[in-house]
Amino acid sequence: MVNINSISIIGLGLIGGSLARALRLKRPALKIYAVDSCIPSLRLAEQEEIIDLGYSDVCPDIYNSDIIFICTPVRKAMEYLAGLSDKVRENCIITDAASTKAEICSFVESLNRPPVFVGGHPMAGTEKSGYHNSFAHLFENAYYVLTPTKTTEQDTILTLEAVLKDIGAIPIVVTPHQHDLVTGCISHVPHVIASALVNLARDKENSEGLVKLLAAGGFKDITRIASSNPGMWENIVLSNSETVIDLLKDYTYIIENFIEQIRSADNKGIYRFFEEAKIFRDSFSTRATGLLPPSYELLVDVRDEPGIIGSIATLLGVNGINIKNINVSNSREFEQGCLRITLSDQLNTDRAYDILSGNSYRVFRQD
Missing domain, CATH: 1.10.3660.10 (6-phosphogluconate dehydrogenase C-terminal like domain)
Incomplete structure (x- = not known):
């Protein structure tokens, strides 16, 4: 991480919480501050030592940060930007994580004293929301789009790219309209x-x-x-x-x-x-995660016999693989197996596939 000592996250939900967890995991000494209206989430993040301090509103710790991530919907992000623009340090980098970029980038450029700003959008997520659903590896192997503005210098991009690569993301730079x-x-x-x-x-x-x-x-x-x-x-x-x-x-x-x-x-x-x-x-790549939430599932073709689900669950369990969900698919006109197993991430999905296949089960991936 290039000359970064403190990072603030405004909006400690799924994206902001996952970002905080990933940063804490990779850089334990980093000062991490958070702003959110949900006080229980802030206190939990403090107790878990994911953040150093949490606030219900912006304050000097936020203004003095090296980087500020605004992880809120775009309209709320613009409200924060209007308030931050003339209060942050001159070399503070502000970025967001909203799903649209042209509107917020144009807004920043229209400010009287626009801050150093780069639009950002992590191409990762889940259907769930909130800090309690966040996890550190959300951004691993996921594209993270950066959209420069007129206040963006090349060093700004390089610094953000270093931070994002540090948490396992794949940064790419495009225009807001693209x-x-x-x-x-x-x-x-x-x-x-x-x-x-x-x-x-x-x-x-x-x-x-x-x-x-x-x-x-x-x-x-x-x-x-x-x-x-x-x-x-x-x-x-x-x-x-x-x-x-x-x-x-x-x-x-x-x-x-x-x-x-x-x-x-x-x-x-x-x-x-x-x-x-x-x-x-x-022709789509199956290696990098994309914008739509990934589904980590396997289908297993098994006979309907007593103990079969327990046998599979035990086999995966003794190998340290946690099953998020397992159920029988009763309507499977276009499916290759009757037992649908949902797992936590790609690594465990690949391991489960190898283990089940190695034990003579017929297993199918969900592409």
């Missing part, structure tokens, strides 16, 4: 579509609850992100509204064209629709 277009395509619009699919299923549900009963793993996988915080996504969509609207129009065009292919029984067109999607999807 960021918002890409994340609109791969995150913001998919959240809209996932929520729309769930609302469609809700509208078609019958009195016997058949939709929920037969909802297969595939449906739950593609709609998993619909369980995310509604308030957060209201904020994101409005902050990136023009891009989201344009992308939804493009998506609507694709769907309308596909409807016409079905109506006209265009076999070649329908086949090409699925083929092109498969080819592009299969």
Whole structure:
């Protein structure tokens, strides 16, 4: 870490809490301060020695920090930036972690005395929120986007890159508008579509609850992100509204064209629709984590016999692998196994795969 002695984190939720944990793990001597309205979270972080001191509002310790991470929704982040701009040290670096970048970067550049600011966005997260759901390895092998502004010097980028690499992230530098277009395509619009699919299923549900009963793993996988915080996504969509609207129009065009292919029984067109999607999807890297929350799951093809779940759980347990969830998939039209095992991270998923395969179980990864 380059000449960094103290870091402040404003917003000690999932992202801010995970950042604090990662920094504490990698740099035990670093002074870490936090600001949050949730006093119990601050006191817990102090008790766990993740932060040195927690405050309910900004104060001199925050102003005098070498780096300030603002880990709040974009509108709240802009409020903090307005208050910090003329109070922080001249060489203090301020960055954020919001999901949109153009709006906040433009806001900083419009200030009378803009601080040294770099937009930031960790391409990692989970459906859960709050400090109690944070964990130190959230950023490992995850892309972390940095978007410079007119107050950003090359040394600023190098310093932030050093900090992010230290916690296992992969920093990349793009413009704010590039960021918002890409994340609109791969995150913001998919959240809209996932929520729309769930609302469609809700509208078609019958009195016997058949939709929920037969909802297969595939449906739950593609709609998993619909369980995310509604308030957060209201904020994101409005902050990136023009891009989201344009992308939804493009998506609507694709769907309308596909409807016409079905109506006209265009076999070649329908086949090409699925083929092109498969080819592009299969080209995605499986090594680095992305913006949408990862799912660490294995499917195991087993017979329905007494003790089989206990045997698998014991086998993994004696090898030090913690199972977050294990359940029988009763509706598995497009799944390769009936036992779905959810694990904590990629390392344990890989180890579980090797152990189960080595013990003659038929195991399938979830890509």
